[in-house]
Amino acid sequence: MSKTIYVLNGPNLNLLGKREPEIYGSDTLADVTRICTDVAAPAGFEIALFQSNHEGEIVDQIHAARENACAIVINPGAYTHTSVAILDALNTFEGPVFECHISNVHKREAFRHHSYVSLRADGVLVGFGIEGYALATRRVISLLKGV
């Protein structure tokens, strides 16, 4: 079995740590990679982080995960609320899927309260800042190790 956890990020998350720190904090995607690796590496897993502003590229990464990854942690950004294509792709993946949102989407505009991805996700973390990614990684490893 693959020991690689895919950490997928949707549109505008390349700006993490560079814009709107009052909503998304000052950490960057490099920090996300670091904190997830800190959880994964001692357990013998590795992190492959990917970000795209393009819906189809995220679908392609989910397809790649079918061959190369044991689990997916995904923050689909705004595609969370719109993308049947990402939901359909996730439904073809057999391992654990965790959905992560840096901000508490339920405290924000009503259009952020619905997630297509939640129809597939095994768990959802919202409002934990980037720590949510590390918590999701920890949960994935617990599930895969059967503890």
Ligand code: CA2
């Ligand atoms: O809270 C989250 O993680 C979101 O997935 C972020 C998305 C938003 O559309 C979702 O409703 C909730 C937006 C990502 C924008 O990322 C930025 C990061 C830093 C600066 C500007 C945008």
